[in-house]
Structures are given as structure tokens and as C-alpha cells.
Amino acid sequence: MGSNNGAIFNTGLDLGLGNSQYHKEDDHEINNIKIKKLICLRYDHILPSLTLGTSSSSSSDHQYGDHHHHTAVDQVHDHDLHGVRPGANYSLATVSSLSNSSTTTLKRERSELGGSRGRGGSRGSGGDEFEVEVELERFSGSRVSTNDELLDEDQASPRKKLRLTKQQSALLEDSFKEHNTLNPKQKQDLARKLNLRPRQVEVWFQNRRARTKLKQTEADYELMKKCCESLTEENKRLQREVEELKAVKLTAAPFLLQFPSTSTATLTICPSCTERICSSSSENKCRKVL
């Protein structure tokens, strides 16, 4: 895509929000960056700017002003997909779909045939038996079609969307709990169990990972939002305190001149209750100490 989203999440606060859901070492850092980017893109309009300073200091230094400009999505939809007619009473053995003829899909199709090169080559160690099996499935039509489906295929209907049955979803979920990615053998086995095409299993896992990630992102966002709110409150409180101190200093200036500079520190912490004791106006706050 090449579009640089350019959103810089720079609050200067490291809240240490790890992405607990993702433990894949190679993805961890990348995911954190991506999640930060995502949060920023989706929520930057509500993130407060936190500063502590006098009223003259600016607090509008949003560093994440680079707006996300989408590149035009020029997708060619060559939908030649035939799913199961909605409402059809399909069981585990009745759902599947055909794919389209795009290059991407061809790539997938090739991969399903157990390509021996590239990354999959080393991992798809099912060997000849595996490849033959897939070939057979592909060309013998292990897919079980209903009459309705056959009609659909003949009529080259627009893409129909398959709905997974509860059993299929449950099995996929169980499998996902075990491992959120599949190797080719696992994919093939699962596809066979579910009577789906391996590509469908693959897509399901991709979408499932995306959903997990989105949920995690939303949870992270809620956490950060709370953090920001409390920091905003803290910021306001501290600003009020600064103003109070300024006022005290002004009114008490002649008096304070009589003392050494070290005794002008009026901000102390009560050791027992950790409340701040500020100036003479609050000296009665903590009688425990006195």
C-alpha cells in the first residue's frame, strides 16, 4: 500500500500498555507500533493534551497531527464466488464456496496445492501423500453441493456469503484457542474435518486474528482513556496548586523575605497520610502529625 499513515503517537508518556494478547515474538514490537498507530488514527480527536505549567504555557502541541490519508483503493472485484444459498439447511458437509480467478486467489490456490518453494515449501512437509490428497480434493469435488448450489453455480450469481454452522464455528474456535495460526497440514486437516476449502479456513483464521486484535486494541484504548482522564484531572489540580502558590507568594512576599530562602519551601508532604500540606492556609489539615 505504501501509504504512510504518519500518525505519531507522542504524548511523552510511556504507559507501558503491552499487547498482552500477542505473544508471537516476531510480531510483538510490530504489533505494538501498529496498535499505537491504530489507536491514534481512530481516537486522536479525543485524546487530551497533558501539560503542567503556568497558564501561559501552550498545551496544544499535538504531535499526531499527520492525518491519515488513504490511498485510493483501486480494487478490482472479480466476484465469481458461489456460496451456499442463504437459509439452506446445510450441515457440516454442505458448505463451501468456489474462489475467483484473481492473481491473489491463484496464489492461494497454488499454495493449497502444496507448493514446494518458498516459505511454505519448508513447512508444508506433508510430502507427496499430502499433495496428492489435496489434488484429489480439488478435482474430485469433495465439496458437497446442494441442488440449489448447483443452480447458483450455473447461473454465475454474484457472491453469496456462506454462514458457518455452529458446529463449524465451534471447531474453528477450539482450534484457534490451541493455536492462532495454522500450518498447511493443520489447515488441510481442519478443512477436511469441516468440509470447507483450506482457503476458507485460512480466511477464517485471518479474520479471527483481526477480531482478536481489534478487541485488544479497544481494551487498550479504554485503559489509555482512563489514564488520560486521571492525568487530566491531576494536571488541573496541579495547575490550581500552582496558582494558589503564586497567590500565596505574592501576598506573603514581604513576610517571606525575613526568612532564609530554604524555609520558603512551603510545599511538603505529610509523612503519615501523604497529603500535601501547602502554606499556612492548610496547616491545620493534618492534625495527626501535630
Next chain:
DNA sequence: GCTTTATAGGCGGTTACATCA
């Protein structure tokens, strides 16, 4: 050992369909 090429798999973003309120 290196570059190039082909391939697989993952992800982000998107579309389109099904379902529900």
C-alpha cells in the same frame, strides 16, 4: 557468497452479504 526470482503466508483495509432490531 551474492543477487534475482518465485512463492507462501500474514496483515490492513475494504466490500458485500446476512441478520437483526
Next chain:
DNA sequence: CATGATGTAACCGCCTATAAA
């Protein structure tokens, strides 16, 4: 019944890792 919102299957385009040439 129409409609908007939501969930999700399926897709495209891109990137990266890997293996073979």
C-alpha cells in the same frame, strides 16, 4: 415491509521471509 446497524466471509494489495536458480 423498509431501513440502518452490525457481524463477518471473502477479497485485494502489499510486505516479508524463504528457497531455489
